[in-house]
């Protein structure tokens with residue numbers, strides 16, 4: 001099951017820089033682990049914002065919820081989730 005997830009990051013302005021850097025470091029490691037295993041299919045920065053648009057490939061809604069809520073930056077992000085389905089004109093076999 002594919003889902004588009006738009007994530008907006010809102011780190012508190014008074015968060016110490018070392019704490020923010022550490023959160024970003026562990027978030028990056030987790031993200032790249034999920035990308036390597038095929039769960040986090042796409043990751044794009046939204047130009048001009050501390051936000052991304054991502055595509056996740058998961059087995060269930062519950063699996064997506066578990067992944068998103070366990071991200072290190074989850075407490076500091078707002079997320080918008082959109083279910084995706086195959087477009088009839090797509091030429092990509094893995095778009096499902």
Ligand SMILES: O=C(O)C[C@H]1C=CC(=O)O1
Nearest residue numbers: 009027028031050051052
């Ligand atoms: O930077 C972001 O968009 C937030 C988050 C998503 C991947 C990652 O490494 O951090």
